[in-house]
Amino acid sequence: MPRKKLTNLQRVTLRFQNKSIVLGLTGGIAIYKVASLLRRLVHDEGAEVQVIMTTHAQEFMSPLIFETFSGKAVITDMFLGEKIATRHIDLATNADAVLVCPATANILAKTVLGLADDMLSTVILTAGAKTIFVPAMNTAMYLNPITQANLAKLKVLGYGILEPAEGPLACNTEGKGRLPDENSILAYLDQRLNGKRRLTGKKVIVTAGATRAYLDPIRFISNRSTGKMGYALAEVAVREDAQVILISGPTNLTQPWGTQLITVETVEQMQQALEQSDDETDYLFMAAAVEDLIPLQPSPTKIKKANGFAPIAVSPAPDLIQEFRTRHPKTCIVGFSVEMEDGAERSVQKLQTKGLDFIVWNNPNTPGAAFAYDTNEVTMFAADGSCWNFPLASKRLIAEQIVDAVLTKLGA
Numbered sequence: 001m002p003r004k005k006l007t008n009l010q011r012v013t014l015r016f017q018n019k020s021i022v023l024g025l026t027g028g029i030a031i032y033k034v035a036s037l038l039r040r041l042v043h044d045e046g047a048e049v050q051v052i053m054t055t056h057a058q059e060f061m062s063p064l065i066f067e068t069f070s071g072k073a074v075i076t077d078m079f080l081g082e083k084i085a086t087r088h089i090d091l092a093t094n095a096d097a098v099l100v101c102p103a104t105a106n107i108l109a110k111t112v113l114g115l116a117d118d119m120l121s122t123v124i125l126t127a128g129a130k131t132i133f134v135p136a137m138n139t140a141m142y143l144n145p146i147t148q149a150n151l152a153k154l155k156v157l158g159y160g161i162l163e164p165a166e167g168p169l170a171c172n173t174e175g176k177g178r179l180p181d182e183n184s185i186l187a188y189l190d191q192r193l194n195g196k197r198r199l200t201g202k203k204v205i206v207t208a209g210a211t212r213a214y215l216d217p218i219r220f221i222s223n224r225s226t227g228k229m230g231y232a233l234a235e236v237a238v239r240e241d242a243q244v245i246l247i248s249g250p251t252n253l254t255q256p257w258g259t260q261l262i263t264v265e266t267v268e269q270m271q272q273a274l275e276q277s278d279d280e281t282d283y284l285f286m287a288a289a290v291e292d293l294i295p296l297q298p299s300p301t302k303i304k305k306a307n308g309f310a311p312i313a314v315s316p317a318p319d320l321i322q323e324f325r326t327r328h329p330k331t332c333i334v335g336f337s338v339e340m341e342d343g344a345e346r347s348v349q350k351l352q353t354k355g356l357d358f359i360v361w362n363n364p365n366t367p368g369a370a371f372a373y374d375t376n377e378v379t380m381f382a383a384d385g386s387c388w389n390f391p392l393a394s395k396r397l398i399a400e401q402i403v404d405a406v407l408t409k410l411g412a
């Protein structure tokens with residue numbers, strides 16, 4: 001089917017377009033990973049980035065690579081380079097965020113003490129809580145009570161701290177102290193810069209992907225859902241600061257930062273996961289494509305071709321959304337429908353019979369929409385008859401529009 005031509009803006013969400021970011025690099029071994037992060041920030045996400053390197057950071061890498069990716073001269077010394085009067089103040093004042101990545105134990109300690117003995121620490125002192133630290137260091141350095149006390153103090157003062165990941169470290173040990181992966185750093189930055197925190201303290205469950213109904217231990221019935229829409233919704237809910245549980249069928253996607261991921265395969269497992277995690281749920285986004293056709297008599301062994309195939313008798317899957325509504329009359333439930341004929345009428349009917357608050361209608365007849373694509377075009381209906389059309393755009397942008405419309409409607 002021919003795809004509609006998309007503008008760049010429709011195709012992707014540039015999370016940091018028109019954002020001005022100071023990227024502070026300090027002398028940590030993980031600095032080599034930040035060249036790739038910078039490239040994504042500038043080239044894929046639309047940010048304008050000014051890099052500052054400490055003297056020790058320059059021992060690890062040359063400013064040239066960061067200059068190339070940022071398209072700007074790297075500031076390496078407070079008193080060298082362009083002589084623009086109060087550059088240390090202007091840089092901090094004009095930046096939307098100062099991202100210190102990797103952040104050494106040293107820069108954390110200096111910030112707590114209010115030291116301003118080089119360009120980066122001076123900019124941090126001016127920028128205050130606009131600063132986001134991504135600490136990365138040896139586990140002993142990280143767990144040292146002095147470092148921990150410094151981090152606690154910075155948190156109280158409102159600075160952003162992205163916790164390091166666990167795993168193998170450059171010093172040939174394993175533990176906490178690794179630089180988190182790029183996606184996590186970008187998601188955290190997105191939350192700090194763009195999140196309106198409309199879901200702080202709220203619990204959100206998102207279901208995503210397809211379930212599988214087994215015919216025998218080898219074969220199953222499933223559908224074309226890839227989970228992309230659900231994962232995008234989970235990311236957006238995290239950005240709004242919700243506690244997010246993502247219940248996902250098998251996908252090729254990576255766990256969005258800030259979510260609790262529960263992976264399932266069958267409708268029964270999804271049913272169980274929903275039952276176990278649904279206490280006091282504020283919002284349910286039921287984006288999973290639960291497979292409707294359940295073989296009545298799955299074979300315990302592989303069905304042999306030589307014996308000939310008998311017709312497969314199927315029964316409908318349990319109605320998970322209806323069950324959830326019965327257990328939780330007050331949760332805001334956003335259902336999803338896939339309808340090809342009379343889609344609007346059928347979707348509204350589903351919304352009414354299942355007692356949903358909203359329903360998002362996906363129409364696979366629309367080029368570039370519904371299963372497998374990175375893009376989607378949907379129509380959303382509310383229980384009170386309101387209706388929204390979100391034209392063809394990236395699934396991430398569609399997710400932002402869905403969440404925004406739901407929260408605006410509910411006055412959140």
Ligand SMILES: Cc1cc2nc3c(=O)[nH]c(=O)nc-3n(C[C@H](O)[C@H](O)[C@H](O)COP(=O)(O)O)c2cc1C
Nearest residue numbers: 026027028029030054056057104105106107136137
């Ligand atoms: C090979 C090597 C690797 C280092 N890696 C780290 C690191 O990952 N994290 C850290 O906090 N310090 C690390 N250090 C120590 C810092 O470079 C040192 O504390 C330095 O004073 C930091 O200066 P800065 O914060 O001004 O950049 C490392 C030192 C060396 C020699």
